[in-house]
Amino acid sequence: MINDTSGDAELICAYLRGDGRAFEILYHRYKRQFYGYLNNLLRGSSIDPDDVFEETWLKVIDKLPKYRDEGRFSAWLFRLGHNIFIDKVRKNGSAVMQSIDRGDMPELPEPEHRQPSSEMENIELGREIEKAVQSLPAEQREVFLLRQQELSFKEIAEIQNCPVNTVLSRMHYAVKNLRIFLADSRSLVK
Amino acid sequence: MKKYLKLESLCSADVPPELDLRILAASKMRQTALRRRRRLRLAAGGFAAAAAFLVAAGVGVLPGLHSPRSVREDSAALAAMSDWTNVEQAGYNLASEISGSSSFFELADSRTNFEV
Numbered sequence: 025m026i027n028d029t030s031g032d033a034e035l036i037c038a039y040l041r042g043d044g045r046a047f048e049i050l051y052h053r054y055k056r057q058f059y060g061y062l063n064n065l066l067r068g069s070s071i072d073p074d075d076v077f078e079e080t081w082l083k084v085i086d087k088l089p090k091y092r093d094e095g096r097f098s099a100w101l102f103r104l105g106h107n108i109f110i111d112k113v114r115k116n117g118s119a120v121m122q123s124i125d126r127g128d129m130p131e132l133p134e135p136e137h138r139q140p141s142s143e144m145e146n147i148e149l150g151r152e153i154e155k156a157v158q159s160l161p162a163e164q165r166e167v168f169l170l171r172q173q174e175l176s177f178k179e180i181a182e183i184q185n186c187p188v189n190t191v192l193s194r195m196h197y198a199v200k201n202l203r204i205f206l207a208d209s210r211s212l213v214k
Numbered sequence: 215m216k217k218y219l220k221l222e223s224l225c226s227a228d229v230p231p232e233l234d235l236r237i238l239a240a241s242k243m244r245q246t247a248l249r250r251r252r253r254l255r256l257a258a259g260g261f262a263a264a265a266a267f268l269v270a271a272g273v274g275v276l277p278g279l280h281s282p283r284s285v286r287e288d289s290a291a292l293a294a295m296s297d298w299t300n301v302e303q304a305g306y307n308l309a310s311e312i313s314g315s316s317s318f319f320e321l322a323d324s325r326t327n328f329e330v
Contacts, residue, residue: 044242047241057226059228059229064224077233085237150223
């Protein structure tokens with residue numbers, strides 16, 4: 025008998041056996057995470073996150089009978105979403121990538137170390153970070169957002185189809201760029 | 215895993231209800247199709263089993279249903295043939311007996327005539 029605490033693989037098996045409720049549980053478990061990820065990834069681009077979200081879930085429905093329980097379902101879901109996003113970028117041409125990769129990061133010195141745990145409670149800082157994330161190059165932003173979803177670097181490397189070292193490097197630069205951006209915006213406020 | 219700061223607004227967002235409805239409706243449609251396919255597969259399996267059973271019966275894998283009747287038919291036909299042979303044999307015997315008697319009588323007649 026399945027319920028809200030059942031594992032992903034168990035839910036998928038139940039769905040394939042004909043239990044419609046299993047898919048609903050699975051969907052409600054990941055929909056907010058995935059939707060949030062797409063919205064942050066595609067903000068400012070001409071690609072509609074709703075389209076990618078819907079297409080990805082339709083693909084999930086279509087491919088579930090062939091799903092192999094070799095990793096986490098969430099990693100599989102994000103990989104499908106990434107592939108659909110890339111397909112759309114290819115179809116729409118490089119204009120989309122340019123709008124995503126604005127590359128308007130200011131070259132500023134690294135800020136001094138802070139205690140972010142106390143600052144994170146500040147809503148204003150949260151907004152600043154969101155803005156800073158939007159300014160990251162697409163690949164760095166994707167790595168940063170996937171790390172926010174608690175995916176491992178190995179899983180992200182599989183999603184981006186690149187070596188783990190590349191992902192680590194992207195994450196390093198993403199964090200570095202965010203620091204620079206935040207330091208810049210703080211200095212402007214002062 | 216190294217701990218990173220998590221921002222709720224970066225991690226999740228509310229999904230529009232119409233998207234929910236569309237996706238869940240699609241999953242139900244897919245499920246119906248899967249169920250139909252499973253039923254068809256079961257029906258096809260049953261049909262194949264029935265066909266195999268009929269073929270097996272036809273070629274005599276199940277002798278209880280097929281052979282006795284055939285043997286009965288065969289033995290009846292053989293009996294009829296053997297009956298016919300008996301009749302023929304009887305007819306032949308009778309014919310030779312009659313011809314033998316008649317030749318005996320002819321011989322007896324000619325001897326009588328000779329003696330007279």
